[in-house]
Amino acid sequence: MKTIIVGIGGMTNGGKSTLAARLHQRIVNSCLIAQDVYFKEDSVVPVDSNGFKQYDVLDALYMEEMLEHVELWRRDPESYMTQKGLMTTQESSPGSKVFVLIVEGFLIFNYRPLNSLYDKKYFLEIPYDICKMRRSTRLYNPPDPPGYFDGHVWPMYLKNRQEMEAMMSDIVFLDGLTEKGQLLNSVYKDVMKLVEELKGKTMLSPLTAHFIHFFF
Ligand SMILES: Nc1ncnc2c1ncn2[C@@H]1O[C@H](COP(=O)(O)OP(=O)(O)OP(=O)(O)O)[C@@H](O)[C@H]1O
Numbered sequence: 001m002k003t004i005i006v007g008i009g010g011m012t013n014g015g016k017s018t019l020a021a022r023l024h025q026r027i028v029n030s031c032l033i034a035q036d037v038y039f040k041e042d043s044v045v046p047v048d049s050n051g052f053k054q055y056d057v058l059d060a061l062y063m064e065e066m067l068e069h070v071e072l073w074r075r076d077p078e079s080y081m082t083q084k085g086l087m088t089t090q091e092s093s094p095g096s097k098v099f100v101l102i103v104e105g106f107l108i109f110n111y112r113p114l115n116s117l118y119d120k121k122y123f124l125e126i127p128y129d130i131c132k133m134r135r136s137t138r139l140y141n142p143p144d145p146p147g148y149f150d151g152h153v154w155p156m157y158l159k160n161r162q163e164m165e166a167m168m169s170d171i172v173f174l175d176g177l178t179e180k181g182q183l184l185n186s187v188y189k190d191v192m193k194l195v196e197e198l199k200g201k202t203m204l205s206p207l208t209a210h211f212i213h214f215f216f
């Protein structure tokens with residue numbers, strides 16, 4: 001079974017969901033797991049001394065459940081996708097099918113058990129003022145209270161980012177101000193290179209084995 005796991009991380013409103021959804025649409029046999037689905041219920045998310053709900057931390061998410069879903073996909077991507085109602089393509093030649101999992105979220109590179117699973121990691125970043133402006137147009141559940149961006153979201157972003165960079169080194173940073181189509185094209189090309197490499201490996205190996213047998 002050939003699989004590739006692509007992580008699309010980034011700061012809040014960096015454009016992660018937009019890019020991940022488009023990639024998923026474009027890549028055959030791909031599946032998307034988004035971290036936002038794993039937020040805990042509001043009633044169990046603690047409040048800090050300033051009254052801000054602590055949403056921008058790993059503890060606000062059911063990460064074990066998210067990891068379980070990634071592991072389920074890895075074990076059997078085809079049946080995982082079938083269960084989710086996603087179509088998979090027919091194999092054109094034996095062993096040529098590559099399944100791609102796109103893991104998307106703001107803290108996907110801060111959770112150690114997931115970190116070793118990514119084949120490719122991208123991180124979308126945008127400047128503070130654009131981030132604050134984009135965020136102000138969004139409606140979360142619960143909605144951001146006044147002062148939430150500067151009082152919780154931004155300081156937590158700085159802290160989480162520092163932790164991420166201390167843990168990981170091979171992240172490709174992307175400018176989230178780049179036009180959406182352009183961002184998609186460059187990441188798509190990059191991922192497909194990996195897909196083709198993986199396909200090539202399986203198609204070449206019997207040939208390589210034949211050569212080794214013939215010459216030695
Ligand atoms: N490349 C881009 N250029 C300009 N605007 C963008 C781009 N990508 C996304 N946006 C806009 O920015 C906002 C946030 O995008 P998106 O929901 O994809 O971000 P996100 O990183 O998933 O956010 P979060 O996870 O914090 O909710 C949306 O209004 C979206 O239309």
Ligand SMILES: NC(=O)c1ccc[n+]([C@@H]2O[C@H](CO)[C@@H](O)[C@H]2O)c1
Binds near residue numbers: 036055106140
């Ligand atoms: N989806 C949610 O349940 C939720 C609730 C409150 C806040 N958020 C925000 O989502 C962002 C990540 O996409 C974080 O910055 C959270 O503040 C999400």
